[in-house]
Amino acid sequence: MDKIIVEGGHPLHGEVRVSGAKNAALPLIAATLLAPGWHTLNNVPDLRDTRTIMTLLETFGVEWQRDGSTLRINSTNLSNCEASYDLVKTMRASVLVLGPLVARMGQARVSLPGGCAIGARPIDFHLQALKNLGAEIVLEHGYVEARVEGRLQGGTVYFDIPSVTATENILMAASLAQGVTVIKNAAREPEIGNLVDMLVGMGATIEGRGSDQLTIHGAKKLQAVEIEVIPDRIEAGTYLIAVGAAGGDVTVTNCNPGHLPALLDKLRKVGLKIEEGKDSIRVRRDGPLRSVDITTMPYPGFATDLQAQIMALMTLSNGLSVINETIFENRFMHVAELQRMGADIRIDGHSAIVSGTGKLTGAPVMATDLRASASLVVAALAAQGTTEISRVYHLDRGYENLEVKLTKLGAVIRREKE
Ligand code: EPZ
Numbered sequence: 300m301d302k303i304i305v306e307g308g309h310p311l312h313g314e315v316r317v318s319g320a321k322n323a324a325l326p327l328i329a330a331t332l333l334a335p336g337w338h339t340l341n342n343v344p345d346l347r348d349t350r351t352i353m354t355l356l357e358t359f360g361v362e363w364q365r366d367g368s369t370l371r372i373n374s375t376n377l378s379n380c381e382a383s384y385d386l387v388k389t390m391r392a393s394v395l396v397l398g399p400l401v402a403r404m405g406q407a408r409v410s411l412p413g414g415c416a417i418g419a420r421p422i423d424f425h426l427q428a429l430k431n432l433g434a435e436i437v438l439e440h441g442y443v444e445a446r447v448e449g450r451l452q453g454g455t456v457y458f459d460i461p462s463v464t465a466t467e468n469i470l471m472a473a474s475l476a477q478g479v480t481v482i483k484n485a486a487r488e489p490e491i492g493n494l495v496d497m498l499v500g501m502g503a504t505i506e507g508r509g510s511d512q513l514t515i516h517g518a519k520k521l522q523a524v525e526i527e528v529i530p531d532r533i534e535a536g537t538y539l540i541a542v543g544a545a546g547g548d549v550t551v552t553n554c555n556p557g558h559l560p561a562l563l564d565k566l567r568k569v570g571l572k573i574e575e576g577k578d579s580i581r582v583r584r585d586g587p588l589r590s591v592d593i594t595t596m597p598y599p600g601f602a603t604d605l606q607a608q609i610m611a612l613m614t615l616s617n618g619l620s621v622i623n624e625t626i627f628e629n630r631f632m633h634v635a636e637l638q639r640m641g642a643d644i645r646i647d648g649h650s651a652i653v654s655g656t657g658k659l660t661g662a663p664v665m666a667t668d669l670r671a672s673a674s675l676v677v678a679a680l681a682a683q684g685t686t687e688i689s690r691v692y693h694l695d696r697g698y699e700n701l702e703v704k705l706t707k708l709g710a711v712i713r714r715e716k717e
Contacts, residue, residue: 300332302689303702305679306711307661310547313708317535317554318344318699319368319528324606325392325466327526328372329498332359332399333475334501335375336523340472341369343528348695349388355382359400364628373523377404384410384441390696391415394422395464398472403435406446411438416668418627422467423705427458432469432476453478461486461511461597465672467494474503476517481612485513488598489558493529502522530578532558533604534698537673540608541705543571544615548583549708556580565591567608569616583628590618590655595626603664607633607674614642615681616655623650633671636664640678640686661686665695667670673698689717 319342328349331338343349345368353363353370360378364371380400387393391412400407414420422443426436429445432451437444454467462464466486471494473480485491487509495508501524504516535554542549543566556563556575563573563580568591571585592612595603604625613620615639624630631651634644639662643654660686666672673695679686688694691714694701700711 300689300717301675301691301714302572302717303691303694303714305676305686305688307679307682309545309680309709309711311680311705311708312547314552315538315704316548316552316710317538320344320490320531321346321348321469321697322463322488322533323493324349324467325352326395326464326471326490326494326529327527328370328415329395330400330497330501332356332370333362333403333471334394334521334523336373338372338523339525340370340372341525341527342368344368344699345691346699347692348390348392351386352393355393355396357635358386358411360381366659367420368464379622380404380406381408382410383666387412389621391420392464392573394425395467397425397443398429398468401429401445402445402472402475405448406637409442409443411441413442416545416632417630419669421663422465424458424460424572425468427623428465428469429472431456432472432480448509451476453480453515455481455483457483458485463488464474464489466491466513470494470498470505470513473515473517474498474501474521478517480515480517482515482559483511483512486597489529489532497524497526500526520583524700533571533602533627535559535610536602536605537677537698539566540605540612541677541680542571543583543584543588543612544677545710546584547709548581550579550581552579560599562605565593565601567668569612574609588612588616588655590616590620590653592621594623597626603627606630606672607670608677610634610644610651610653611637611674611678613653613655614644614659614678615657617657618655620653620655621650622653625649628637631665633674636671636675637678638668639664640682658683660684663687663689666690670691670696676701681706
């Protein structure tokens, strides 16, 4: 396992280019299962998670080739419809193959993902919705067995919580279903819009893009397509917060400022100077950090995937910040590690009360999940002294070349074999 060593106290300057979004690439890759032929996906990040889903698709008989950030995928000859536990347990987003496999092949056997560090992460919304479309669902031996005679049938689906991957699973399944499907209380994350664009390009008719109600007119067959993965708004947000922590003046390029409305509003209230371009954001810190309160919400609210990172920033402010995590039940794993660096944080149920002390000190810390590890990097960039972050395989799931990109901005950061 690798570790990352950071010497804090170096402001960041220059430009950093954001990669394609992990949470868009994964559903787009799963959607290639819906149609035979060669699909072309551009701006696909090279991450542990994108490599994992390609390994999973290979077990189905999918051919693929990567040329830089372009991924070409051919699912013409699907010979297997089982997603095994040993792969699914490493990446719960594997559940995204369930909808496409049932829709295309009439059957699927996908391991239940099990929990993860940030919560139980059930998939009951996915399963109930597939039943609404006519699939027969059986849970046994830790697997979901789904099957349908002939085609799935269009129906109405209502999500109690606007689940991102459940919305994506049903969007894909409904695109090959007979008739019309309506998804109510659908998630509205930009990654959903990227998937809608791909499915429409493949031949589905979909109304309501960007809204919480999606209407999908299924097609009998879909065609292979070329699609561009949208920029990673969470990676972009992580760099903006890092400049808040370390100080400096950075332009984040190849990003979409419109995908970060809540974060940009909060960072301006913190006191950072933010300039929005067409596909770039310039961020400068030239004064003390003010504390702000945060409540994570489904898009367009404040992203839960940026909660750990902004908490690290709030430990450096000079006031009190209350951070409410409303999406996941256990997404404060980074708190204990930040406390080792001198942060003053008290957890009260789903809230973390941060008393900003204005400084952190370097220490050996451990990554526990993807965004917690990003939070520790943010903290380390600002801490006095050196910080060693172990178990960075968590970080490698969702950030492409993070230490290379930060080094180019002037950070003193390196990776070592543990
Ligand atoms: C997606 O996870 C993202 N992952 C997560 O990013 C992100 O944190 C999350 O959406 C929220 O924005 C991908 O897109 C691959 P949900 P997902 O279903 O779809 C409950 C990262 O760091 N729920 O929107 O799994 C669930 O427990 C990752 O990149 C059910 O109860 O999240 C949670 O409380 C972490 N039953 C809430 O809904 C279900 O069937 C929202 O979860 C599904 C979800």
